[in-house]
Amino acid sequence: MNTLTYENLHEVKKHVSSQFPYNTYLCSIPLDFTQVPLHWHNDVEIIVIKKGCGIISVDTEPRAVKAGDIILVRPGQLHSISQHEKDSMEYENILFQSSLLYSADSDPRTVEYFQPYFTLEYKLPWLFDNTCSSHEELSSCIDAIDDLCAKRPDYYELSVKGHLFHFFYLLFSSQGSPVTFSRSKSLDKVKQIVSYIESHYTEPITVQSAADYMGFSESHFMKFFKQHLHTTFTSYLNGYRLTIAARLLLTEDDSILSISERTGFNNLSYFNRLFKKEYQMSPREYRNR
The missing domain is CATH 1.10.10.60 (Homeodomain-like)
Incomplete structure (x- = not known):
């Protein structure tokens, strides 16, 4: 991964194609960089820890992460990635625009489900480890998407979107009734x-x-x-x-x-x-x- 990707704290770099706004980077700490400084952007970001361990902070809450963990960063959330002591960490960095899943012209139900979460109106955990009841299914969704993106068969984008919808179905349905999120000023x-x-x-x-x-x-x-x-x-x-x-x-x-x-x-x-x-x-x- 280009080490200049995270130079700006408020990223304006386009990580995704306008034709299909979904992209994946493979990164390693400290091989690529010792840290990704605190920053935010308007894309949805999913981080999947592949090997080792490190520290990830979302909205200034630092947590130790390890292989298998899945981290969800919603648009506008402050986040950073850093090395834990002398440990190394390899991770997959997935970025896509929320417009891949919904827009103002989407059906009312889809807008109703996605908009409050992506505009930070509703609470949603950001770290999903192996204690999460849907962790295995969430991981399977990401594995399936990775396989599709690697092979790129005809119409693969449709299947990628289908797996993303299922990914968020698992997340949203596991939360029960939505809880309003009053983000700290x-x-x-x-x-x-x-x-x-x-x-x-x-x-x-x-x-x-x-x-x-x-x-x-x-x-x-x-x-x-x-x-x-x-x-x-x-x-x-x-x-x-x-x-x-x-x-x-x-x-x-x-x-x-x-x-x-x-x-x-x-x-x-x-x-x-x-x-x-x-x-x-x-x-x-x-x-x-």
């Missing part, structure tokens, strides 16, 4: 913060400048950030800068000094030290591996 503030980081990470931003942008006192900002992102602002900022730097090292020919400066580090020694701590190798070794 704090998540919108988290989006503001991570968007600020995306726009300004190349600059010498500080806790105070970020707090001022949000209209918070410095102490309230630090407390809010730690509560919702489970780390400090400085650690998160450095981690994001290092993620971008690592991608640039693999995709561009600029000098290490230039890349460190482009990603907001004004001290090469500090950049080298942080990079080695994060990736267990120097930037030069990372580029030449």
Whole structure:
């Protein structure tokens, strides 16, 4: 998978074809990248853990995941993927547009079933492991779709849609009566913060400048950030800068000094030290591996 796929926290990259808006990526952490930073997009995303284990966060709730687990990310939900300690993880990343299943012109029942879930009006678990009663059937749906997409027989798209409808039938029917989902307003503030980081990470931003942008006192900002992102602002900022730097090292020919400066580090020694701590190798070794 292209390591620049997740460069934007609010993704606008089109992952799917307009003719058939469904696509699959195979990814590996830490082989492809050590983390996928917090971001959101307008596609539906299903993540299937194939091997190993890692950490996935949805709407700032981090959970340990392992082989066999299925994660559903609805449009607009904040999510990230990261390495668990020194463990590796291979996973299948499925992205498709909700229009593949319904639109405003669909029959009333289909709109009634899908729209409240995909607009985050109704609650829906996002992690389905082997304790879930329908886990085996959910996995079978995905396996069948993968097989169809690999072979691409005539009219395979129709069967893919059929399996997706069955997948969501299993999910929705297992929830019983829908429960209204009042999404925390704090998540919108988290989006503001991570968007600020995306726009300004190349600059010498500080806790105070970020707090001022949000209209918070410095102490309230630090407390809010730690509560919702489970780390400090400085650690998160450095981690994001290092993620971008690592991608640039693999995709561009600029000098290490230039890349460190482009990603907001004004001290090469500090950049080298942080990079080695994060990736267990120097930037030069990372580029030449």
